[in-house]
Amino acid sequence: MAEEASSSNDPMWSVPKFYFTVTFASLEHPVPFMEVSGMDIESQIIEYRAGNDPRFSTSKMPGMVKSINVTLKKGVFNSDDAFWEWYGSVKMNTITRETVTIVLNDEMGSPIMTWVLNNAFPIKIGIVDEETTNNEILVETLELVHESITQSDKGSL
Template sequence: MATKRSNPYSNFNFIVEADGIGEIGAFSEVSGLDSENTPIEYREGMDAVNAPRKLPGIEKYSNVSLKRGITGSLAMWEWRRQVRDASATAPPSKTVRVKLVNENHDVGAPAMTWVLHGAWPTKITGPSLNAKGNDIAIEQVDLVVERLDIE
């Protein structure tokens, strides 16, 4: 349940969970929590105003990108394999929750939760490996989302 307060929450305390998997892992970045309606312009011949009305059209959701350092967990790769190996029917989708945690790290009472319905991994990008560097090996998972809600 979202809690109203004067000071904004920090964006670095969050966890990601999926039905059937539980806590997927510690991600360093989540992006694409977007929802939009494409406007439909409509005008009748008898309209007095010489401008079209704008009505809400189809609702669209961006792919949600999750980035994390590689930890050896194969949960996302296994889910991606299930999608890849699925028959012509619908892919094995899940409900995914992105929970923004407060400063007390109270996972049981998140500050806000984004619920991704009908989510499934459309793409996994492995790390860029470089023997000259000292960066963390980062993988990225892109989830297709059928609906986005907030709890």
């Protein structure tokens, strides 16, 4: 019989998505999140053509790096208003920027991958679904803008 592949030891095994823990500089403990999306970066393209280039086309070079907003989703708990307070504190020229560390955990709760958002602050907060006919938990979304993102597959930086 063939042995089952271990997701933690086999580099050819896809990383499972179990849950995320997110650490905010202003909070004492990490916060569990059920979904994280938007951890994307992309390079803007600079098109250039030298005046003496015999080709009738442009050269393309990588330009400024653009970070996409990150959206976090978690269940709502009683007296859980830290993110609403943080969002409420953001005003013109008064921004509390934070370093936000997002950790993907495996089924045993061990870190698999880590991302760090630098100079992040909230731009949107809300409740995903206000429908009361289902027997589901209430889900809160928090959208963060940030200046850069770094990633490590070692679980911590």
